[in-house]
Structures are given as C-alpha cells and as structure tokens.
Amino acid sequence: MTATCREACCSVTPRLTVAELFERGFRRSREAPRSIEGAPCTGAENNTTSFSLDVADGRIAAVGFRASCCATLIAYCEYIAEIVPSFGLAIARELTASNLVDSVPGVPALKRDRAVLAIAAFRAALLAADITQRGEPSNESRLHLRHPAP
Amino acid sequence: MKVAYIFATQRHNISYVLAKMILPQLEQKRHGVDVVGMFFFEDNNYVLVDGNPIGERLHKVAKDTGMLLMGCDQCCYEREIADKLFPGVPIGCFPDLYKALSGNMPDQVITL
Numbered sequence: 001m002t003a004t005c006r007e008a009c010c011s012v013t014p015r016l017t018v019a020e021l022f023e024r025g026f027r028r029s030r031e032a033p034r035s036i037e038g039a040p041c042t043g044a045e046n047n048t049t050s051f052s053l054d055v056a057d058g059r060i061a062a063v064g065f066r067a068s069c070c071a072t073l074i075a076y077c078e079y080i081a082e083i084v085p086s087f088g089l090a091i092a093r094e095l096t097a098s099n100l101v102d103s104v105p106g107v108p109a110l111k112r113d114r115a116v117l118a119i120a121a122f123r124a125a126l127l128a129a130d131i132t133q134r135g136e137p138s139n140e141s142r143l144h145l146r147h148p149a150p
Numbered sequence: 151m152k153v154a155y156i157f158a159t160q161r162h163n164i165s166y167v168l169a170k171m172i173l174p175q176l177e178q179k180r181h182g183v184d185v186v187g188m189f190f191f192e193d194n195n196y197v198l199v200d201g202n203p204i205g206e207r208l209h210k211v212a213k214d215t216g217m218l219l220m221g222c223d224q225c226c227y228e229r230e231i232a233d234k235l236f237p238g239v240p241i242g243c244f245p246d247l248y249k250a251l252s253g254n255m256p257d258q259v260i261t262l
Binding site: 075 | 223230246
C-alpha cells in the first residue's frame with residue numbers, strides 16, 4: 001500500500017474533502033483565466049461553470065475555472081483542476097462524472113448532479129484546446145460534449 | 151402567522167431554545183404560529199445528523215407538519231456531515247433556502 005491516506009487521521013495536506021477543495025477552488029476561481037477558454041455550461045438551478053486551460057506539448061499544463069458560488073460545484077471543479085495537470089488531452093477526456101462522484105466523497109445524492117455540469121464544462125475546454133491545437137475539433141470531442149457520461 | 155427560524159448563533163440555541171422551548175411547543179401544537187422552515191448554520195447542523203436525539207424529535211415534527219429542515223451546505227461540508235443527515239434533509243445555501251420556502255412563504259424570518 002503506497003497511496004497516501006488523505007483522511008483526517010493522517011493529517012496529510014492537501015486533503016481532498018469537499019470543504020478543503022472548496023476553499024482552494026474558491027481562490028482558484030477568482031484567478032485570471034488560462035489561455036484556452038472553454039464555453040460556459042449551465043446546469044440545474046442556473047449553476048454555471050467554465051474551464052480554461054494552458055496546454056503544452058499536447059498535455060495540460062494548468063487549469064482554471066469560473067463557477068457559480070455553489071460549494072459542491074466549486075469542489076468538483078477544483079478536484080478536476082488539481083488532478084488533470086500533466087494529463088494528455090485524450091486521457092483527460094476519459095474523466096467522467098461518475099469518477100468525480102467516487103473521488104469526492106461526502107456529497108449528498110441531491111447535490112451530485114454538479115459533477116455532470118463540471119465534467120461537461122471541462123470537456124468544453126478540452127474541445128477548445130482541440131480546436132486550438134489541431135485547427136478543428138475531433139469527432140470524439142464533439143461526441144463527448146453532447147453526451148457527457150453520467 | 152407563518153415563521154421560519156434561522157439558527158445562526160451557537161451558544162445555547164439547540165440544547166435550550168430549540169430543545170426546551172420551540173420543539174416541545176411544536177410537539178404539543180401550542181407554539182402559536184406555523185413554523186414553515188428551519189435553517190441551521192455552523193455547529194447547529196449537528197442536530198440534523200441522523201441519530202441525534204433532539205434531531206429525531208425535530209425530524210418527526212417536520213415530517214408530520216411539512217416543515218422544511220435545511221442545513222448550510224458549507225457548514226456541513228466543513229464538519230464532514232453533509233451525507234450523514236436525517237433522510238430527506240437537504241443542505242443548501244440561500245438560493246436553495248429561498249427556493250424551498252417559495253411554495254410556503256413565511257411572514258417572518260426569525261434569526262436565533
């Protein structure tokens with residue numbers, strides 16, 4: 001077992017709890033956007049979010065986002081922003097809302113739909129990165145944007 | 151008259167004002183007004199954790215009368231209890247509270 005325990009018992013930081021992701025995400029959401037900006041996505045209850053990326057050599061170098069002031073949504077967006085740097089675009093596209101829900105425990109069922117919104121907005125930014133990198137979107141990107149996995 | 155209570159301060163509010171004044175009166179149907187909702191900030195949210203004895207009584211009253219119970223989402227996340235509340239008790243912030251109360255608007259909102 002080599003994985004670092006991020007529970008309170010081990011006092012390891014940064015912890016991946018909703019509260020701490022929200023704290024870090026709230027700060028990140030107020031930073032200037034990165035160079036490639038994805039289209040904003042709006043979900044239930046008028047929550048809106050958009051991602052921005054810096055991409056170097058086909059890999060994600062940095063992530064920014066803007067989001068409505070919803071703690072759950074900001075926590076999900078921050079989780080994405082913290083884990084995807086250094087991912088290739090194709091691998092990042094494989095991240096699903098289910099992955100997000102599983103990775104950020106403690107969110108009540110009624111609030112988990114924010115994960116779908118966060119992933120849709122992240123994929124919109126990946127699509128924008130595709131367009132920037134290749135000059136046109138791949139069919140796969142379009143498919144993911146229109147049908148974000150649950 | 152319809153009222154909503156917001157439990158915002160932490161001194162003696164739950165163990166005394168809620169548990170020894172408001173809740174017994176609601177249980178005895180002699181509180182004097184219809185309580186349409188209660189919203190909880192900070193440590194007051196622990197009363198909503200499934201199994202809390204005061205919360206058990208409050209949850210029963212809420213189910214019987216249709217009274218809204220809601221915890222502050224950021225407060226619950228910070229305490230890591232957001233997914234440990236009584237069944238059907240939501241968490242949220244002001245937009246969620248106003249939306250939840252919109253179908254049964256209180257005449258007065260009382261902050262305790």
